[in-house]
Amino acid sequence: MMTLILFVLIFGVVVLSHEFGHFIIAKLNGIHVVEFSVGMGPTLFSFKRKETVYALKLLPIGGACMFEGEDGLELKKEQEEGDAEATPVDDSGSFLKANVWSRIATVVAGPLFNFILAFVFAIILVSLSPKDLPQVYDVVEGSAAQEAGLKAGDTIVSIDGEKMYLFRDISLTMAISKGEALEIVYEREGQKNTTTLTPKLNESTGTYALGVYGGVYEESEGIEVFRDAWHELRYWVRSTYKSLGMLITGNFNRQDVAGPVGIAVNVVGKTYEEAKQYGVTSVVLSMMNIVVLLSVNLGILNLLPLPALDGGRLVFMLIELVRGKPVPPEKEGIVHFIGMVFFLGLMVVVLFNDLVNIFG
Numbered sequence: 069m070m071t072l073i074l075f076v077l078i079f080g081v082v083v084l085s086h087e088f089g090h091f092i093i094a095k096l097n098g099i100h101v102v103e104f105s106v107g108m109g110p111t112l113f114s115f116k117r118k119e120t121v122y123a124l125k126l127l128p129i130g131g132a133c134m135f136e137g138e139d140g141l142e143l144k145k146e147q148e149e150g151d152a153e154a155t156p157v158d159d160s161g162s163f164l165k166a167n168v169w170s171r172i173a174t175v176v177a178g179p180l181f182n183f184i185l186a187f188v189f190a191i192i193l194v195s196l197s198p199k200d201l202p203q204v205y206d207v208v209e210g211s212a213a214q215e216a217g218l219k220a221g222d223t224i225v226s227i228d229g230e231k232m233y234l235f236r237d238i239s240l241t242m243a244i245s246k247g248e249a250l251e252i253v254y255e256r257e258g259q260k261n262t263t264t265l266t267p268k269l270n271e272s273t274g275t276y277a278l279g280v281y282g283g284v285y286e287e288s289e290g291i292e293v294f295r296d297a298w299h300e301l302r303y304w305v306r307s308t309y310k311s312l313g314m315l316i317t318g319n320f321n322r323q324d325v326a327g328p329v330g331i332a333v334n335v336v337g338k339t340y341e342e343a344k345q346y347g348v349t350s351v352v353l354s355m356m357n358i359v360v361l362l363s364v365n366l367g368i369l370n371l372l373p374l375p376a377l378d379g380g381r382l383v384f385m386l387i388e389l390v391r392g393k394p395v396p397p398e399k400e401g402i403v404h405f406i407g408m409v410f411f412l413g414l415m416v417v418v419l420f421n422d423l424v425n426i427f428g
Contacts, residue, residue: 070340071337071340074336074340074355075336075337076128078355078358078359078362079129079362080106081185081359082182082359082362083106083107083128083130083131083366084106084131085181085182085185086131086178086179086182086366086367086370087104087105087106087131087132087133087178088181089177089178089179089180089181089182089184090133090175090177090178091133092177093174093177094133094163094174094177097166097170097173098160098161098166099136099161099162099163099166099170099171100120100135100136100161100163101119101120101133101134101135101136102121102135102136103120103122103132103134104120104121104122104132104134105121105122105123105124105125105131105132105133106123106124106125106128107123107124107126107127107128107129107130107131108125108127108129108131108132109125109126109127110125110126111123111124111125112124112125112126119136119161133178135162135163135174136162136163137163137164137165138163164394164397168385168388168389168394171385172382172385175378175381175382175385176378178367178378179366179368179370179371182363182364182366182367182370183364183367185359185363186301186359186367187297187298187301189356189359190297190298190300190301190360191294191297192356193297193300193353193356193357193360194288194293194296195288195293196349196353197353198285198286198287198288199234199285199286199288199296199299199300200234200235200236200284200285201223201234201235201284201285201286202223202224202225202233202234202235202237202238203221203222203224203235203282203284204218204219204220204221204222204223204224204281204282205220205280205281205282205283205284206220206280206281206283207219207220207279207280208279210279211268211277211278211279212265212266212267212277212278213265213278213279213280214279215265216252216263216264216265217263218252218254218263218278218280219256222254222255222256223254223255223256224238224252224253224254224280225253225254225255225260227241227250227251227252228251229251233299233302233303234303235282235283235284236303237306238278238280238282239282240303240306240307240310242267242276242277243275244310244313245267245275245276246276247267247269247276248266249264249265249266250264250265250266250278251264252264252265265278267279300360301360301364304360304361304364304365305364305368307361308364308368309368335358336355336358339354339355339358340354340355374407375404375406375407376404376405376408376410377407380403380404381404384400
């Protein structure tokens with residue numbers, strides 16, 4: 069029950085942030101919001117204020133911010149008594165009538181607010197818990213790191229030109245390594261040095277390793293909190309897009325992919341069970357970390373240039389900027405409808421995969 073409660077709260081915060089981003093920027097640009105909802109499926113509770121219906125729905129796995137006239141839908145019409153024909157109502161609040169930059173801002177606002185939420189939570193996290201420095205605590209005997217001359221106390225500055233701000237950055241780089249030679253820039257006693265090494269395969273995990281241990285932590289002080297929160301956010305952004313790259317290239321297997329049920333059980337549930345033995349503070353910090361992870365994931369996934377996603381809508385708006393006129397809205401609506409059908413089918417497949425991973 070606690071896992072379910074935490075899952076609903078976490079997903080609710082992440083989805084609410086995303087949809088609120090769309091909502092507030094639409095309002096600022098004079099676009100009418102027809103419905104603002106959190107959740108999917110049957111409506112549990114709703115009320116209407118001005119032109120907007122606010123709704124809470126049964127399934128805590130999504131949300132919606134629906135604009136008047138979007139996706140090529142016909143504008144609302146009202147029938148006056150005695151009129152032979154319907155008279156169009158004022159369509160000044162229609163999504164399609166807004167200028168292209170207002171529409172772009174409204175669509176981008178959803179993912180942007182996810183990144184803002186993640187950054188705010190990252191600030192809190194680094195304020196309350198120490199950061200993991202990219203510093204070598206110990207070196208494994210016979211490892212690639214030892215052969216390359218790395219020693220305890222060395223700080224790894226970059227790997228193949230990519231900056232390492234956290235020890236998790238190093239771990240992430242090695243998790244996706246294919247065993248190629250790497251150029252390591254490290255700092256020892258204030259002097260920067262460069263070495264090249266080839267990671268060795270860890271037979272037990274099936275991944276390549278430098279052969280170094282982390283474990284050096286430092287508290288963030290003063291204005292450093294904002295810098296370190298940015299590094300925290302950067303780590304999750306790197307983790308997400310690199311994981312997407314692995315998924316596209318087929319380097320992930322079925323067990324590595326999870327939907328809402330898998331996240332609830334394998335991420336929220338297991339994290340809660342591990343954290344609760346250390347007290348309430350540990351649970352809260354762990355759940356906040358999951359909020360950062362999921363918020364970044366939702367922000368990046370929604371920016372992918374696929375139909376029905378925010379990124380897919382942006383593609384059509386960029387085409388409009390190039391052409392000087394919009395794509396016919398009914399054609400764009402059909403493309404997004406096909407995308408929606410595809411993602412609904414994908415949700416079914418992912419749900420089945422979650423159940424197999426949990427009970428299989």
